[in-house]
Amino acid sequence: MNSDNTKNIKPNITLIGSGPGDIELITVKGLNALKKADVILYDSLVNLDLLDYAPIAKKIFVGKRKGFKAYSQEEINQLLVDSALKFGNAIRLKGGDSFVFGRGFEEVLHAEKYNIPTEVIPGISSSISVPALAGIPVTHRALSNSFYVISATLADGKINPEIQKTTELNGTVVILMGLSKLNEIVEIYQKNGKVNSKIALISNGSLPNQEVISGEIASIKAIYEKNPVPSPAVIVIGEVVGLLREQEEKFHSKLVLSGTLN
Amino acid sequence: MNSDNTKNIKPNITLIGSGPGDIELITVKGLNALKKADVILYDSLVNLDLLDYAPIAKKIFVGKRKGFKAYSQEEINQLLVDSALKFGNAIRLKGGDSFVFGRGFEEVLHAEKYNIPTEVIPGISSSISVPALAGIPVTHRALSNSFYVISATLADGKINPEIQKTTELNGTVVILMGLSKLNEIVEIYQKNGKVNSKIALISNGSLPNQEVISGEIASIKAIYEKNPVPSPAVIVIGEVVGLLREQEEKFHSKLVLSGTLN
Numbered sequence: 001m002n003s004d005n006t007k008n009i010k011p012n013i014t015l016i017g018s019g020p021g022d023i024e025l026i027t028v029k030g031l032n033a034l035k036k037a038d039v040i041l042y043d044s045l046v047n048l049d050l051l052d053y054a055p056i057a058k059k060i061f062v063g064k065r066k067g068f069k070a071y072s073q074e075e076i077n078q079l080l081v082d083s084a085l086k087f088g089n090a091i092r093l094k095g096g097d098s099f100v101f102g103r104g105f106e107e108v109l110h111a112e113k114y115n116i117p118t119e120v121i122p123g124i125s126s127s128i129s130v131p132a133l134a135g136i137p138v139t140h141r142a143l144s145n146s147f148y149v150i151s152a153t154l155a156d157g158k159i160n161p162e163i164q165k166t167t168e169l170n171g172t173v174v175i176l177m178g179l180s181k182l183n184e185i186v187e188i189y190q191k192n193g194k195v196n197s198k199i200a201l202i203s204n205g206s207l208p209n210q211e212v213i214s215g216e217i218a219s220i221k222a223i224y225e226k227n228p229v230p231s232p233a234v235i236v237i238g239e240v241v242g243l244l245r246e247q248e249e250k251f252h253s254k255l256v257l258s259g260t261l262n
Numbered sequence: 263m264n265s266d267n268t269k270n271i272k273p274n275i276t277l278i279g280s281g282p283g284d285i286e287l288i289t290v291k292g293l294n295a296l297k298k299a300d301v302i303l304y305d306s307l308v309n310l311d312l313l314d315y316a317p318i319a320k321k322i323f324v325g326k327r328k329g330f331k332a333y334s335q336e337e338i339n340q341l342l343v344d345s346a347l348k349f350g351n352a353i354r355l356k357g358g359d360s361f362v363f364g365r366g367f368e369e370v371l372h373a374e375k376y377n378i379p380t381e382v383i384p385g386i387s388s389s390i391s392v393p394a395l396a397g398i399p400v401t402h403r404a405l406s407n408s409f410y411v412i413s414a415t416l417a418d419g420k421i422n423p424e425i426q427k428t429t430e431l432n433g434t435v436v437i438l439m440g441l442s443k444l445n446e447i448v449e450i451y452q453k454n455g456k457v458n459s460k461i462a463l464i465s466n467g468s469l470p471n472q473e474v475i476s477g478e479i480a481s482i483k484a485i486y487e488k489n490p491v492p493s494p495a496v497i498v499i500g501e502v503v504g505l506l507r508e509q510e511e512k513f514h515s516k517l518v519l520s521g522t523l524n
Contacts, residue, residue, distance in 0.1 A: 019289070020384075027386060028293055029286035097390055099399035105505065106403060122282075122391035124289060128359055129384035137361035139413070141368060146412035146424050150433070154407060162408050162432055170424055171412070243367065 011084035011116045015104045017097040017123015020130050020206040023047045030121045038087040041080055045095025045232065058087060073103055077110035084116050097125040101151045101176060125149075127174045130205030130234040134212045135244050138172045143239040146171030152178030152185065152235075159184050167192035172238035179233045182224060189217045189237070198241035203229035214244055273346035273378045277366045279359040279385015282392050282468040285309045292383045300349040303342055307357025307494065320349060335365055339372035346378050359385040363413045363438060387411075389436045392467030392496040396474050397506050400434045405501040408433030414440030414447065414497075421446050429454035434500035441495045444486060451479045451499070460503035465491035476506055 014033050019025035026034075034040070034050065037057040044063030051059055062071045062079065071079065084090035098104030098120060111118045127149040128138055138147040152175050154160050159181050166173045167189055178185060179201070189197055200214035201224065211229045213220075217237075276295050281287035288296075296302070296312065299319040306325030313321055324333045324341065333341065346352035360366030360382060373380045389411040390400055400409040414437050416422050421443050428435045429451055440447060441463070451459055462476035463486065473491045475482075479499075 024291035105399035132361045137367040148410045150408035
């Protein structure tokens with residue numbers, strides 16, 4: 001119960017990954033836990049229709065959005081603890097999976113300091129599912145027997161230096177939070193002689209407004225300038241991008257633009 | 263309807279990833295699609311309780327298990343097409359996610375040759391969720407800003423040579439199908455001077471009989487010999503393994519053994 005009184009409050013924290021955006025891509029376990037929420041702290045990448053499944057719960061938006069207070073991670077950690085202590089069953093609802101660049105484990109560690117029980121319910125990670133729903137399997141026999149998932153941007157806003165190493169891998173490379181670093185990523189791949197590596201940019205993956213553009217390292221900047229797909233976007237580099245075809249209906253893509261520039 | 267007659271059969275194929283084992287870790291979309299099955303082709307890593315949600319559907323086991331016919335991938339591709347043509351709504355139910363070493367895209371490509379519509383419903387991949395449910399986040403601020411997922415064993419049974427490159431990565435390395443290659447993996451890491459890399463083996467992840475052992479590259483073989491956890495197991499290598507603690511209740515682990523050998 002959403003209640004301000006203090007009787008019988010049993011603080012409890014559950015981290016739920018809500019998946020890439022399509023509301024039905026939350027797990028059964030995640031949805032069941034959400035329905036029992038007394039309070040929900042949610043991010044900007046969460047499908048807002050999910051909140052309707054907890055009509056009585058207090059909802060607190062802690063994502064980054066114009067006109068809203070921007071919470072630091074430390075503030076979110078504390079707000080989550082305070083919410084559990086005050087209301088009982090606190091849900092931390094995130095896009096994707098809580099442990100894939102979601103900083104969820106920091107929230108678990110903070111809750112432990114207060115001896116508040118925590119549970120983690122995995123979510124469908126955008127890193128695998130967004131390429132899949134656009135028609136790109138991260139692994140495919142003879143093309144890719146591994147995949148590397150990397151955040152392009154570090155906490156200080158700089159590019160992740162580890163991207164340099166991805167140019168030497170044979171498997172698929174999936175880059176999250178990379179749209180604003182596209183020029184730098186292309187430059188790193190070019191410097192390492194990977195001008196012909198196949199690359200795709202997938203915006204709003206899994207949603208009706210999904211958009212995909214693809215090409216090669218040598219051409220993608222020009223393709224993107226013509227068709228500047230919006231954030232959030234997942235970048236995929238590797239041979240498996242060649243499996244992408246025009247298949248709007250099957251994979252729910254609004255727009256698929258592919259090919260090299262002439 | 264499960265029917266042998268030919269009236270109004272509209273062939274359709276849906277690939278569903280059922281997650282790491284816990285029945286509730288299937289997505290809402292996956293469960294809804296499963297309920298409409300006329301026929302289900304399922305693997306050995308699928309939680310069999312899921313089949314109860316499609317009581318009328320014909321069920322065909324196509325995994326590898328003693329006493330059952332071992333299907334080749336080509337036979338499964340064709341059986342899936344034939345099942346859709348004969349029964350209508352054919353579901354391909356796999357453990358984890360269909361595109362993470364699941365060979366799902368081969369099934370999609372084969373179905374397309376017959377103009378059978380296909381849909382792919384992502385699943386919770388063991389590569390991320392099994393470590394998470396054992397208390398190991400694949401990413402964690404300041405410890406890991408990337409993770410690499412690799413199959414230890416190639417189609418021909420040999421070790422994946424790409425494992426060599428994982429010794430040079432700063433992020434988390436997640437190795438699937440690697441238990442039978444543990445000695446070779448340890449040897450590769452030792453040869454590359456990574457004797458102190460932290461490593462964990464997680465068996466039956468997400469299930470009540472989950473078991474976890476951990477140590478360092480230098481010690482894990484001896485720890486494993488003392489406590490030979492069974493297949494299937496996920497191997498995690500990296501600094502994030504150090505976040506693992508004895509937390510049986512929270513993360514549903516039956517047994518957590520950790521530490522270096524004396």
